[in-house]
Amino acid sequence: MKTDNTHAILSVRHLTATAYVLQMTRRGLGFRAGQHLLLGKSGSIHNREYSVYSGEKEDFFEVLIKEVDDGLVSKQLKKLQPGDHVQIEGPLGFFTIDKDFIENGKFLFVATGSGIAPFHSFTRSYPELNYTLLHGVRKVAEAYEKDHYPKSSHILCTSAEASGDFHGRVTDYLRSHPVSADTHCYLCGNFNMIHEAFDILEQQGVPADQVHAEVYF
Amino acid sequence: MKKIAFKTLGCRLNQYETDALASRFHSGSYEIVDFNESADIYVVNTCTVTNQSDQKSRQTINQAKRLNENAMVVVTGCMANNYKESLLESKAIDFVVDNERKTSIFSLVEKHFRGEVADPEGFDHDVFSYEAAYKTFHTRSMIKIQDGCDNFCTFCIIPKVRGRAISRPAKEILNNIREVIDYGFKEVVLTGVNIGRYQDEEVNFELLVEQILNLPGDFRLRISSIEPDGFSDRFFELFAHPKLTPHLHLCLQSGAESILLKMRRMYTAKQFRQMGEKLKALYPDFNLTTDIIVGFPGETQEEFDQTVQLANELQFSHIHTFKYSVRTGTRAERMPDQLSEKQKNQRSEVVRQISDHNKRAYYNRMIGKHQRMLIERIGSDGVARGYGENYIPIRLKAKNVTRNTFVDVVLSHLHEGKELEVCAVLASDHINA
Ligand SMILES: Cc1cc2nc3c(=O)[nH]c(=O)nc-3n(C[C@H](O)[C@H](O)[C@H](O)COP(=O)(O)OP(=O)(O)OC[C@H]3O[C@@H](n4cnc5c(N)ncnc54)[C@H](O)[C@@H]3O)c2cc1C
Numbered sequence: 001m002k003t004d005n006t007h008a009i010l011s012v013r014h015l016t017a018t019a020y021v022l023q024m025t026r027r028g029l030g031f032r033a034g035q036h037l038l039l040g041k042s043g044s045i046h047n048r049e050y051s052v053y054s055g056e057k058e059d060f061f062e063v064l065i066k067e068v069d070d071g072l073v074s075k076q077l078k079k080l081q082p083g084d085h086v087q088i089e090g091p092l093g094f095f096t097i098d099k100d101f102i103e104n105g106k107f108l109f110v111a112t113g114s115g116i117a118p119f120h121s122f123t124r125s126y127p128e129l130n131y132t133l134l135h136g137v138r139k140v141a142e143a144y145e146k147d148h149y150p151k152s153s154h155i156l157c158t159s160a161e162a163s164g165d166f167h168g169r170v171t172d173y174l175r176s177h178p179v180s181a182d183t184h185c186y187l188c189g190n191f192n193m194i195h196e197a198f199d200i201l202e203q204q205g206v207p208a209d210q211v212h213a214e215v216y217f
Numbered sequence: 218m219k220k221i222a223f224k225t226l227g228c229r230l231n232q233y234e235t236d237a238l239a240s241r242f243h244s245g246s247y248e249i250v251d252f253n254e255s256a257d258i259y260v261v262n263t264c265t266v267t268n269q270s271d272q273k274s275r276q277t278i279n280q281a282k283r284l285n286e287n288a289m290v291v292v293t294g295c296m297a298n299n300y301k302e303s304l305l306e307s308k309a310i311d312f313v314v315d316n317e318r319k320t321s322i323f324s325l326v327e328k329h330f331r332g333e334v335a336d337p338e339g340f341d342h343d344v345f346s347y348e349a350a351y352k353t354f355h356t357r358s359m360i361k362i363q364d365g366c367d368n369f370c371t372f373c374i375i376p377k378v379r380g381r382a383i384s385r386p387a388k389e390i391l392n393n394i395r396e397v398i399d400y401g402f403k404e405v406v407l408t409g410v411n412i413g414r415y416q417d418e419e420v421n422f423e424l425l426v427e428q429i430l431n432l433p434g435d436f437r438l439r440i441s442s443i444e445p446d447g448f449s450d451r452f453f454e455l456f457a458h459p460k461l462t463p464h465l466h467l468c469l470q471s472g473a474e475s476i477l478l479k480m481r482r483m484y485t486a487k488q489f490r491q492m493g494e495k496l497k498a499l500y501p502d503f504n505l506t507t508d509i510i511v512g513f514p515g516e517t518q519e520e521f522d523q524t525v526q527l528a529n530e531l532q533f534s535h536i537h538t539f540k541y542s543v544r545t546g547t548r549a550e551r552m553p554d555q556l557s558e559k560q561k562n563q564r565s566e567v568v569r570q571i572s573d574h575n576k577r578a579y580y581n582r583m584i585g586k587h588q589r590m591l592i593e594r595i596g597s598d599g600v601a602r603g604y605g606e607n608y609i610p611i612r613l614k615a616k617n618v619t620r621n622t623f624v625d626v627v628l629s630h631l632h633e634g635k636e637l638e639v640c641a642v643l644a645s646d647h648i649n650a
């Protein structure tokens with residue numbers, strides 16, 4: 001058996017009934033926070049992209065996966081147990097932070113659902129980052145591992161209940177809380193949010209080359 | 218002497234790789250014959266970027282066996298990677314060689330004719346060990362600087378069949394270019410899958426181009442096809458260099474922000490527009506050409522209209538139109554709202570007409586202007602053909618001109634033939650007239 005891209009599952013952390021974190025061996029693979037892996041069950045021809053959730057300095061890989069109703073791979077991976085194997089291609093992608101800005105840059109991270117994954121990786125990799133994270137979910141229960149983020153940097157936008165920091169979508173929050181034009185903006189998650197957020201940020205004067213997008217679906 | 222014939226489908230990179238292979242066979246004492254002739258060996262360098270390219274590749278493979286049923290048929294290229302198993306089952310094919318081992322085809326064929334067991338899988342992966350192509354089918358010398366792509370656009374199969382992005386060492390590239398210039402080539406064209414992402418340690422694409430431009434010799438450099446992401450101001454300034462031709466094939470794919478996002482392209486339509494406008498402002502005669510995909514899943518009429526608008530605004534003088542076709546294993550395969558063939562045909566026709574119109578307008582605008590024409594061939598009618606620096610196809614009726622030399626010409630009028638061309642007169646005659 002070809003083993004060179006095979007990684008063992010170390011643990012599975014279930015965050016909600018549908019969202020889980022897979023922890024896998026890293027086997028010395030380098031990556032930059034914000035990049036993703038092509039991940040599939042060992043021996044399967046199907047794989048999908050998953051952003052690395054863990055930090056650059058951790059000696060394992062983690063991914064945060066939301067099980068999709070009629071999905072194929074997100075369901076297959078959910079059944080994995082410690083000791084099972086996955087195949088990894090990558091790391092890939094350009095949704096990364098320019099090293100020159102890490103120390104002094106001002107960042108806005110906007111996520112919907114599992115789109116929070118690369119931001120978890122950013123903030124684990126570069127603890128000194130000056131950022132605000134808007135996380136859009138339906139309910140508070142979907143605020144995946146929110147204790148990792150300082151309270152002052154994390155704004156939970158809940159669309160289906162009023163118990164978050166803001167009742168409404170991340171785009172509603174953005175409209176009512178304009179950002180300054182020097183902000184580096186990173187958008188991740190569903191296509192519609194990203195499309196709308198692009199327009200809002202443009203109207204607020206953020207130059208296009210400071211807006212980065214990672215469309216999940 | 219054994220006869221070998223080559224057929225290339227698809228992109229410039231494939232052409233380069235065929236040229237290099239042909240050159241290797243030529244110096245190894247094989248006779249290179251036309252693909253329509255009977256040969257002992259046929260090499261089909263396939264493409265799999267759309268359904269249509271799959272079909273053409275299959276037809277070409279079958280054609281080879283029909284031309285000489287005893288011939289050895291070698292299939293390589295992107296289809297060989299994408300459909301290896303089914304190709305291996307075909308009776309029309311003797312060997313299937315993947316992209317990573319394409320350079321080994323000479324050794325494979327030699328082995329076979331020595332009566333040894335020849336197994337394509339037995340050769341090492343090596344995507345850069347092509348020799349400089351002297352015996353090429355072209356006057357321009359293509360130079361491979363990079364292979365593979367990590368962009369993973371949602372419609373695209375290339376990352377699967379060409380693998381991860383990998384850059385050829387800058388030193389090797391510069392040596393290779395020195396060699397072809399010494400050999401007498403006058404035009405160098407950079408090729409690869411995603412050349413803008415070139416990175417060899419500290420040398421990025423812009424630096425590489427600069428280093429090439431600083432090489433001595435009477436040659437010019439063409440960048441050709443590139444993805445519009447991550448250009449610095451330096452990139453635009455490079456075109457002020459007299460050796461860099463004022464032409465780019467900058468792949469747009471769609472003029473709608475929403476579609477570009479769904480395609481996971483790395484730029485917005487607005488940024489693309491700014492790049493095009495900047496090039497035209499800095500270099501008013503700049504020739505901008507592009508690729509457009511029509512009928513991406515879910516593309517609405519409004520989104521298509523945005524593409525049309527941008528194509529009209531930026532006046533691409535040529536648009537390579539692709540009708541979107543589903544590629545197995547890509548994200549777009551799983552997207553809803555796939556368009557009908559009829560809709561794709563209609564949209565493709567609209568873009569084709571814009572392309573024709575823009576081409577004519579651009580060529581007309583260039584009438585009366587000087588071009589440095591590289592003579593590529595001289596017909597029996599005494600008409601020399603070639604391209605100017607702006608990549609305009611030129612016809613020149615003049616005595617005492619030689620193939621593979623530069624001549625200064627003035628564009629005089631359009632020539633309506635199978636393809637639209639521009640007639641020219643020698644600049645010296647123009648002054649005398
Ligand atoms: C660069 C990149 C990084 C990604 N990172 C992550 C990540 O960190 N965590 C993660 O959970 N997912 C991530 N995704 C999405 C992931 O790749 C899969 O698309 C997702 O797990 C669904 O795959 P599936 O095989 O289960 O569903 P499929 O069988 O592929 O069916 C997917 C269908 O479900 C719809 N859908 C509904 N909700 C979602 C959703 N949340 N994500 C994707 N499709 C959805 C799609 O529109 C599509 O029609 C990422 C996608 C990309 C492009």
Ligand SMILES: NC(=O)c1ccc[n+]([C@@H]2O[C@H](COP(=O)([O-])OP(=O)(O)OC[C@H]3O[C@@H](n4cnc5c(N)ncnc54)[C@H](OP(=O)(O)O)[C@@H]3O)[C@@H](O)[C@H]2O)c1
Nearest residue numbers: 066112113114136137138159160169170171190192193196
């Ligand atoms: N978890 C659920 O209860 C639930 C319910 C229905 C469907 N689903 C399906 O489950 C899949 C994955 O859901 P998910 O929760 O991971 O991700 P998701 O669909 O992206 O939803 C996450 C959050 O993004 C918001 N959102 C959606 N469109 C937006 C836009 N244009 N601008 C700003 N915010 C927007 C949602 O608000 P809204 O609530 O206002 O849409 C929600 O708060 C999807 O296919 C979804 O349709 C889940």
